[in-house]
Amino acid sequence: MKRSLIPILALAFTTSLLAAPPVPNPRLAELRSFSGHWTCSGTAFAFLGMPEHKTTATIDGTWGLNDYWIDVHYKEAKSAANPGPVEVRYFWGWDEENKQFTSVAVDNGGGHFAQASPGWEKDAITFAGNMHIAGKTMKFHDVFTRINATKMMHRGEAEIEGKWTKLDEETCTK
Numbered sequence: 001m002k003r004s005l006i007p008i009l010a011l012a013f014t015t016s017l018l019a020a021p022p023v024p025n026p027r028l029a030e031l032r033s034f035s036g037h038w039t040c041s042g043t044a045f046a047f048l049g050m051p052e053h054k055t056t057a058t059i060d061g062t063w064g065l066n067d068y069w070i071d072v073h074y075k076e077a078k079s080a081a082n083p084g085p086v087e088v089r090y091f092w093g094w095d096e097e098n099k100q101f102t103s104v105a106v107d108n109g110g111g112h113f114a115q116a117s118p119g120w121e122k123d124a125i126t127f128a129g130n131m132h133i134a135g136k137t138m139k140f141h142d143v144f145t146r147i148n149a150t151k152m153m154h155r156g157e158a159e160i161e162g163k164w165t166k167l168d169e170e171t172c173t174k
Contacts, residue, residue, distance in 0.1 A: 024067045025094040030119060031070050031101070033146065034061040034092070040154070042170025044082070047158075048134055053081040059172060069093045092127075103127045103142075113140060123147075131158060150174040 038059040046052045057076040064071055069091045076085035087108040095102040095116065103115040115129030123146040131140035139159040146152050151174070156167045 025096065027101070027119065028067065028070075028094050030125075031092055033149070033152075034059075034070055034072055034144075035063060036061060036174055038152075038172040038174050040170040040172035042154075042168065044076075044086070044168045045166055047165075047167050050084065054079075055082055055085075055168070055170060057085075057170065057172075101125075101127070103129070107133075109133060115140070115142065147171075 038061075040055070040057040040059060042055055042057075044050065044053055044055050055076050056079070057074060059075075060073045062071050062073075063069070070093075072090040072092060074086070074088045074090070076082060076087065078085045088105055089107075090103055090105040090113075092101060092103050094100075098116065101117040101119060103113065103117070105113040105115075107113075111131060111133035113129060113131050115127035117125055117127045119125060124143055126141050126143045128139070128141040130137055141157055143155045143157070144152055145155075152172050153170070154172060155169045157164050158167055159165070
């Protein structure tokens, strides 16, 4: 009798989960401004053997996976000054357990990132966490500042030898 009750309870539990599918957290709407196509220009500062140089890039933000994640694709243009352009795929979502935004990312240099953010503070949102690149782990944060509905600034910084160092800075327009 007890053996036959277990599959019935499992079926009932599974059916109850399917009856009310979860929906994305409403806080994700705070990231809507990142959707669409952006063009960026700025500076990448000396890091990992690359000298300081000017950059141009695009950002394309698209919602996917039932609107639980925004895929933010950052891609620099190749140039004489930037022969090894950076490309990063960020996936931003909401962490229900910790009640904060979450970010996971990978880049074209084999690096990967795990970051979190409490959300917007005035006109800035900061994703902070760890960057794993070139066999090293360092604290890293991305700071996005809204200028207006079609313009934002980005700054990436890493903690190197106990000091926060600016890695890149750009202005992006939609």
